[in-house]
Amino acid sequence: MLEGASAFLRSHTELCLSVVLLVARLADILSTRLATPTLRLEANLLVRKLGWPFAWATALLCVLPYVADWGSAVAIPMIVASFFVASQNLSRAWMMRALGEEEYLAFMRRAFAKARPALVYGSIAVSSSLIASAGLLLLLFYPQGDARAHYFALGIVLYAGAIALHGSVAARRTFRSLRRA
Numbered sequence: 001m002l003e004g005a006s007a008f009l010r011s012h013t014e015l016c017l018s019v020v021l022l023v024a025r026l027a028d029i030l031s032t033r034l035a036t037p038t039l040r041l042e043a044n045l046l047v048r049k050l051g052w053p054f055a056w057a058t059a060l061l062c063v064l065p066y067v068a069d070w071g072s073a074v075a076i077p078m079i080v081a082s083f084f085v086a087s088q089n090l091s092r093a094w095m096m097r098a099l100g101e102e103e104y105l106a107f108m109r110r111a112f113a114k115a116r117p118a119l120v121y122g123s124i125a126v127s128s129s130l131i132a133s134a135g136l137l138l139l140l141f142y143p144q145g146d147a148r149a150h151y152f153a154l155g156i157v158l159y160a161g162a163i164a165l166h167g168s169v170a171a172r173r174t175f176r177s178l179r180r181a
Contacts, residue, residue: 017065017075024082025059031089040101043166073151080155081162084131088163112174120175124167132160 009016032042032055039055042048047055064075096104112120135156142149 013072014065017072017079018062021064021075021079021082022059022062024079024086025061027086028082028089029055029059031086031093035089035093035096036101038101041096041105043170044162045166045169072148076148076151077155077158080152081159084156084159085162109174109178112171113178117171117175120171121168124164124171128160128164128167131163132157135160 032039032047033052036042039048039051061075061078064078065071067074099107135153138149138153138156142153
């Protein structure tokens with residue numbers, strides 16, 4: 001059965017990548033919608049600023065695999081990162097929904113008010129570094145391997161970078177708002 005699926009994937013690569021990218025983007029969008037319907041808790045500033053129309057428009061990226069020469073090189077890392085983001089969203093969505101966005105935000109502010117910035121930023125840095133290490137190990141173990149394996153590894157590193165960037169920006173924004181209050 002796996003051989004048949006693998007043969008289908010190889011003979012319909014663009015179609016399969018396009019469908020999987022659509023599913024990954026929808027998983028990211030829907031998990032965000034579940035966690036923060038108003039986008040008040042959205043870490044990605046661009047999505048938070050441009051709102052739901054922009055978030056839904058990102059599903060159109062599913063056409064990327066059909067772009068000659070570099071479509072797969074962009075689509076595969078985006079698939080990996082989107083699935084990881086959706087997973088992280090869903091791991092916290094239950095608490096966000098149970099408390100509500102405003103109470104969750106108040107809870108996070110109380111936690112930040114008691115935390116040392118070095119602990120917060122250090123946790124973000126180490127966590128994202130550990131995730132990036134998995135991607136870098138794939139790159140090191142398979143230096144001459146299948147290009148798609150490299151794209152998966154880059155997706156892991158991309159996700160780690162997104163966690164580091166968005167986590168640090170959100171922490172900075174929270175610390176600043178606490179100083180102003």
